[in-house]
Amino acid sequence: MELYPAMDEINNALKKNHIIVIFSNCNVEYSGRAQSFIAKGDRMIIMKHDGTILVHKPDGRTPVNWMPNKSIIEIKVENDSLEITCTNSKTSEVMIIRAFNIYSITSAPLVDNEQLRLLGTEKDMSDMLYSTPSLISEDFTPVSREEQTKYGFLDVFGHNSKGELVIVECKRYTAGLDSVTQLRRYVERVKKSKGITKVQGIIAAPNISQNALKMLTDWGFSYKNISPPYRFSKEEEKQAKINEF
Amino acid sequence: MELYPAMDEINNALKKNHIIVIFSNCNVEYSGRAQSFIAKGDRMIIMKHDGTILVHKPDGRTPVNWMPNKSIIEIKVENDSLEITCTNSKTSEVMIIRAFNIYSITSAPLVDNEQLRLLGTEKDMSDMLYSTPSLISEDFTPVSREEQTKYGFLDVFGHNSKGELVIVECKRYTAGLDSVTQLRRYVERVKKSKGITKVQGIIAAPNISQNALKMLTDWGFSYKNISPPYRFSKEEEKQAKINEF
Known part of the structure; x- marks a missing residue:
């Protein structure tokens, strides 16, 4: 040319x-x-x-x-x-x-007004479930979230209408066997420490492996298909601020 | 389309x-x-x-x-x-x-075999002058480089054929008034500590400001037009290594 x-x-x-x-x-x-x-x-x-x-x-x-x-x-x-x-x-x-x-x-002349959204963390998930508990069940009332206990870190903790305790373990990606054993450990320890026999255990994740699902139901727990919420990327927010000058 | x-x-x-x-x-x-x-x-x-x-x-x-x-x-x-x-x-x-x-x-089908070269640091300059002293003068013999003294950090230190001490101060960019006062401080202190009256002071830089050049010659020092050597960028080296896998 x-x-x-x-x-x-x-x-x-x-x-x-x-x-x-x-x-x-x-x-x-x-x-x-x-x-x-x-x-x-x-x-x-x-x-x-x-x-x-x-x-x-x-x-x-x-x-x-x-x-x-x-x-x-x-x-x-x-x-x-x-x-x-x-x-x-x-x-x-x-x-x-x-x-x-x-x-x-x-x-x-390209035009692009959209911002990148990042799929949220497990904290974003527990925040979402705490503020919108119906995503888990109409019968779920959260009491605390991200509670640091002596047996670990409970994502969302609450009760159902029968007054039974409910523990929700959030996973951002596919839940595996380790997620189930982790949930089981929390449930067992809460039962023991409070001297109760009924505690509901729920795994909230966008996906669960077949063997994890089997182990979960074998233990009497349940799975809820929930994806973490999207949020705007920090990179984009930072760029927007720089551009404002 | x-x-x-x-x-x-x-x-x-x-x-x-x-x-x-x-x-x-x-x-x-x-x-x-x-x-x-x-x-x-x-x-x-x-x-x-x-x-x-x-x-x-x-x-x-x-x-x-x-x-x-x-x-x-x-x-x-x-x-x-x-x-x-x-x-x-x-x-x-x-x-x-x-x-x-x-x-x-x-x-x-773009073809590009060239690598980015970064203009070297002051250390690269002093290394270059130490190994190729003729860049300063045929009459310059370096003795040490980047010497930490009690009066500061001498870039290249040597002598001429008359046995007079020579101090070379390297600047990567344009040398200014502060470069001249820095050189002067080194020269004065070396004179005093060694009890001698003749010490040559040289500024090596790719450029020097007009007022700095005037001050330099007023003090009896000299300027040598020298650019730092180019070297390949670390980013490129790193990329090359990653690509080798």
Whole structure:
């Protein structure tokens, strides 16, 4: 691709705030968090509408060079290369990409308002069950959650309408044999310490293994299919805050 | 873009080990380091020849989802979406991308054998000057480097052919007034402690500010234009090691 038409195409896409992907043979000089140089090679340059710029090698996860958002891009043709100068006045960083061959330029106005949601932890599960006990049963009244006892850490602890104690053990992933033995240990110890014979044991998990389910029912306990609640990722929240500046 | 032709195009590019960039409206489900979900939005999907997969939002530096190298990609058309399943048996991760609209597919056989080189530290500079003293002068013989003295940390310490002591202060970036006063302090203290009157002071740096240069020559010291040596980035070395497995 000729350098001048390439320059015009990139400048037009920048004006329209498009995301731009350039495949090119280039070298990259960078100064800021460190000073670095990478000699000529085929790379992918990504320019985002918020001023983030990434330079990726054909392999590997992390960009070989990058500039944070709010970077300013200036392009000129200099001898045999397209010189792309990216500066960030806030972070005092400069990256100069010299593209000697431009293989392709792809750009588009992408729109994405969604945030990543992470599946919650076991604590999120017990919080959810404590505030919405009907997920376990209409007959369940929670009394405490995440109670540290001398026999361990009870996720949700409560009673049913007959006044029988109920222990709910939350598992984020598939519950296995160890989950059942853990629940059994809690139930046995609560029975012994309170001098009672009836304690309901429930495992709440998005899945349970076949042998764990058999052991669970053999012991007179029950399984409730419940997934942890989703929550927004901290990474996204942090990014949102950074962008607010 | 129709889903079946899109599937064929991606599969062909995967077979050729090309780097592939897909602009699409998609949702992403992930399970591995955590469990996550992001609802429909416009995103950029990057597939690299080493099996690394990145999903980028139109803004921000970090991918919203990613899979490490050696991931396996399987594609099928499922109802109204192109379902791209990425699995990594080594890390037990699974990412499912459901692309409802494919705006563009760009692919190319990029080749990049270059490694990022970071401009060295002041220690790298003093190591370089110690092993190649002619960079300072043909008349310079180094005796020690990075010597911890009671007056501070001498970068390179030596003598000239007349037997006069020489102190070289290395600066990675532009040397300023503080570099000159630091050098002066070292020189004065060495003079005093050894009871001598002649000690040569040299600042080695890739650049020096105008007022620092004036102060330096006023004090009878000199400036040598020397840049720190480049070295390969640790990040790259680490990646190389991971890839060797």
